[in-house]
Amino acid sequence: MRFTAKMRPKCSECPIRHRAVCARCDDSELTTLEGIKAYRSFAAGDPILRRGDPLTYVASVVRGVATLNKTMEDGRTQMVGMLFPSDFIGRPGRAKIDFDVVAVTDVTLCCFQRKPFESLIETTPHIAQRLLEMSLDELDAARDWMVLLGRKTAREKIATFVEMLVRRQDIEGSAGTDGPLILPLTRDEIADYIGLTLETVSRQLNAMKKEGILRFTDRRRFEIADLAALHLATGDDSEDTLVY
Amino acid sequence: MRFTAKMRPKCSECPIRHRAVCARCDDSELTTLEGIKAYRSFAAGDPILRRGDPLTYVASVVRGVATLNKTMEDGRTQMVGMLFPSDFIGRPGRAKIDFDVVAVTDVTLCCFQRKPFESLIETTPHIAQRLLEMSLDELDAARDWMVLLGRKTAREKIATFVEMLVRRQDIEGSAGTDGPLILPLTRDEIADYIGLTLETVSRQLNAMKKEGILRFTDRRRFEIADLAALHLATGDDSEDTLVY
DNA sequence: CGCCGGTTTGACATACTTCAAGAGAAGTGG
DNA sequence: CCACTTCTCTTGAAGTATGTCAAACCGGCG
Structure with missing residues (x-):
């Protein structure tokens, strides 16, 4: 330490x-x-x-x-x-x-x-x-995550996770606004966050890449190519994000 | 209302x-x-x-x-x-x-x-x-539940849920101490709490009944026949419950 | 150059879901 | 008090999303 x-x-x-x-x-x-x-x-x-x-x-x-x-x-x-x-x-x-x-x-x-x-x-x-x-x-965030863990599909979990990352990194400006987004976690760590295995995370991430929702420049850096499609894939209400 | x-x-x-x-x-x-x-x-x-x-x-x-x-x-x-x-x-x-x-x-x-x-x-x-x-x-409780939702098996989920009920009902004395415990929820509601389907809840509950861990007097009333076995089935550390 | 952690990809296994039918309880109204 | 509906629960059979196991790939770093 x-x-x-x-x-x-x-x-x-x-x-x-x-x-x-x-x-x-x-x-x-x-x-x-x-x-x-x-x-x-x-x-x-x-x-x-x-x-x-x-x-x-x-x-x-x-x-x-x-x-x-x-x-x-x-x-x-x-x-x-x-x-x-x-x-x-x-x-x-x-x-x-x-x-x-x-x-x-x-x-x-x-x-x-x-x-x-x-x-x-x-x-x-x-x-x-x-x-x-x-x-x-x-507490609110934890409860949203409980819905993700208990009821969402692998695809919805990934989409929700990515959307959360976007929101938080945008607010921080911690990675130079509007530049490529960064995955701070390995596939394994993402899996532990959303209750899956690393293999499933990898497959879903690549599926979204092939569908043109995400564009990777590197295994850790990416951009959202289609924000609407990403949100659709989360399974959340359309209003949900606008509430804040 | x-x-x-x-x-x-x-x-x-x-x-x-x-x-x-x-x-x-x-x-x-x-x-x-x-x-x-x-x-x-x-x-x-x-x-x-x-x-x-x-x-x-x-x-x-x-x-x-x-x-x-x-x-x-x-x-x-x-x-x-x-x-x-x-x-x-x-x-x-x-x-x-x-x-x-x-x-x-x-x-x-x-x-x-x-x-x-x-x-x-x-x-x-x-x-x-x-x-x-x-x-x-x-918040602590929500995080414990995230482990349940993301990582526990159906059996562990049921056992953890029942153990939680015991703890809370005991503290309240809300149901006459030491009398039979009460399931305040239907199978369907339990399923929604632990992220399963009602059928899986029913099957696991009956399995624990057959194994002699739970003893039902009625579909909603039951006793813990084997507390140690119940705790073992939760998948939690043995110390965990004693921390409080 | 060759190791090494992280990642991808494939083939197969399985825990849980889904669909379906029926059995108890518990009301409800005659 | 007894049909009748309705709701909850149980049980079985079949399907599937995700997990597991295993091999190969890739990019960085010594």
């Missing part, structure tokens, strides 16, 4: 300033946060937190992509979340988490010691409110 | 007093809540809230069981949650929900108008904190 020297960049210049837990904080609250925060970096593939480990800090993802993984005794694994910049890691009020957090690309975190952060929550309603809002958003 | 005259029983005598959103409230806060609350009853089968409806109130389940359902355009449905007494319905800060809430047994709710409740959250940290805690618990 390698990490760089602990730096404290100015919150005011932070790229996730307006979307992270601290989104609603005023200047004085930011100053308090700046006092207890520290950046940490992880290389692609590094574990960030392990299931059952004592949770000493909570954090915001500043850069990169991390995943939340649950593994059964016999090795079957299910990814239960992907974290993009501005997403929050850790659970105030509990000392352990029940899944592994892994950096799938190079990741930079903005970390807060758990204890001081917890007392901050009690005294700073702006943080508590934002955290509640973010948790409820995650 | 039928409901009885709006009564306001004393919070101090409320059966869910110590587990609901109001768990941490002091006497004066309870008094405020008593001012804006109203009981409503729903008969088994009644819709409580419909997807997309404007959300005028939020509520705690006082009695009975409700389910959260998502339905795709072609009719496939996935249940994304079961609500037992003390569970919370509705989302402060947003006017709509993205699923249907249905009473599967007779249900009594303790309702609060959304607007006054939202301002209460801002002024009453005890409520905001408890709500955050409950949301995070739900």
Whole structure:
């Protein structure tokens, strides 16, 4: 678990300033946060937190992509979340988490010691409110994913996954807007996220390529050639995406 | 959407007093809540809230069981949650929900108008904190369910579902402790919860009956004849249940 | 150049679904 | 209280989407 020297960049210049837990904080609250925060970096593939480990800090993802993984005794694994910049890691009020957090690309975190952060929550309603809002958003996302896992076909799963990627990468601008999209996950990891095998993922991805829905420049880079067809393939209501 | 005259029983005598959103409230806060609350009853089968409806109130389940359902355009449905007494319905800060809430047994709710409740959250940290805690618990549960939906076999799904029922019904005491357990859901509804068809649910349930793990007195009432075997069939770590 | 992780592709296996028929319970109305 | 409908559940037989196993391919990197 390698990490760089602990730096404290100015919150005011932070790229996730307006979307992270601290989104609603005023200047004085930011100053308090700046006092207890520290950046940490992880290389692609590094574990960030392990299931059952004592949770000493909570954090915001500043850069990169991390995943939340649950593994059964016999090795079957299910990814239960992907974290993009501005997403929050850790659970105030509990000392352990029940899944592994892994950096799938190079990741930079903005970390807060758990204890001081917890007392901050009690005294700073702006943080508590934002955290509640973010948790409820995650809950909504988790429930959408339950529909995917329980009821969608392999093709619909892939289409939904790709559409989610587009939405999140667009918002982040994390990959240079409008350039080719990037698959941050291997076929195997995608399979673990949508409840399939890597072979089925590969076949469906190539099927969509042949149908002219996706255009790959490389095994990891691609563009959406036909956004309407992609959405149609998700099985979701046409309105669903427009709600936000 | 039928409901009885709006009564306001004393919070101090409320059966869910110590587990609901109001768990941490002091006497004066309870008094405020008593001012804006109203009981409503729903008969088994009644819709409580419909997807997309404007959300005028939020509520705690006082009695009975409700389910959260998502339905795709072609009719496939996935249940994304079961609500037992003390569970919370509705989302402060947003006017709509993205699923249907249905009473599967007779249900009594303790309702609060959304607007006054939202301002209460801002002024009453005890409520905001408890709500955050409950949301995070739900998120944990949703993630566990994602493992079930994405990676477990039909048999493991059934076993996990039954074990969950036991745990929740035990805690509630909602069905007279130690009496026979009750399936609040039809085979069809169970299927929608665990991502199977009703036929597969029926077959697996009868298989467990033949193996002597479950003992049915009736199609809806049963006892756990072999708790260890049940847990073994869930596919979960042996420690998992003891963590709480 | 040759290994090596990730990926593709094919052939085959199977858990679960689908379709279909019938059996119990549980209401409902005469 | 007894037909009659209706709903839920059970059980069987057949079909299929996806998993499993295995081999070959490809692009990067030492």
